[in-house]
Amino acid sequence: MSEALTAFARERDWEQFHSPKNLVMALTGEVGELSEIFQWMSEEDSKRAAGHPQHAQAVRDELADVLLYVVRLADVLGVDLNAAAEHKLKANAAKYPVSKARGSSKKYTEI
Amino acid sequence: MSEALTAFARERDWEQFHSPKNLVMALTGEVGELSEIFQWMSEEDSKRAAGHPQHAQAVRDELADVLLYVVRLADVLGVDLNAAAEHKLKANAAKYPVSKARGSSKKYTEI
């Protein structure tokens, strides 16, 4: 995916715009669009959003846009995204041991 | 990664908090933390952020947090994230043909 995005940007001479700072702002824009889909929905309705005729395509598209910018951002920064995610998962498991975290929304809100 | 996140939430009885609506807000929080790292940096400095002693770990951690929430969000929504991203890449290629898009920041800002 990272290679496809690099080729995509290079072919259009868009690499000049893809500084990490700019890409973080583009990512913010996409998360804003994702947020707009869900803003007036109840939590229950949000669980069915990907099957809703009016929202399904937008949900998939905005999720994709967020992912594509995260992958592109990691690439221009030189960060191994998979390694970073694995490292964070292990750190989270150590930070929130099952015995203490179980069902505790109070602890959870401290994330 | 999706399976690891599901197990992580289930073991802590946190699935009750993971509605799509809530996860979009959590994603917003992580993008906000990513943005804070880059907010006072110049574009040039942002290109070296992942190698900066003060910022490198935070950059990797926040990128990972964003990715983890995107993967978790797609999972609870029942969206195939890889398929959605491939679909969007093809749609972008059709929307911005190389012949017209080349180097044009004006067109690009219309994304």
Added chain:
Amino acid sequence: MSEALTAFARERDWEQFHSPKNLVMALTGEVGELSEIFQWMSEEDSKRAAGHPQHAQAVRDELADVLLYVVRLADVLGVDLNAAAEHKLKANAAKYPVSKARGSSKKYTEI
């Protein structure tokens, strides 16, 4: 408020960091912090957040931070924020006439 913020930045020689681009990123960071307060709350609980011992101060502080950055951003851009808000209120009233918009969440989600 705008004058107080200008003096605050000038005294600390921080005007050099306050480009509109940077301030939009700082605003994003504050909205992320606001979002983190509410992310695991139900809608009902969110209505009582400003009276909750654990959250009241954070709610006030993050709302203030968002407002301060919006005011500062308008100032460095040279935008009259009150005039812009009045203009937008009138535009919204014309876009969503009471007769058509009443109770319609469908229309509303199209905002």
Added chain:
Amino acid sequence: MSEALTAFARERDWEQFHSPKNLVMALTGEVGELSEIFQWMSEEDSKRAAGHPQHAQAVRDELADVLLYVVRLADVLGVDLNAAAEHKLKANAAKYPVSKARGSSKKYTEI
């Protein structure tokens, strides 16, 4: 402004959608739109955005949208926004005394 927004929502029977949680998501959407205006601009260009024929109206409109949602959010939460902002300004002055903060981007990035 707060009263005008309450009347606007009441007339359209939209108060049912305006929980603090939902309004934070709507605010996120507007900040995303603001971010999209500036994402590919250099810092220098961003300083002239409010005078740019292509961007001036959008800059004013998105700033207004952000302000309107902050005011509405404070209102439904029962927070006195002016008091909260004054309190935060004083807290910031104490946290970043001129003698220590002057020109220090390092300290500043720790905000």
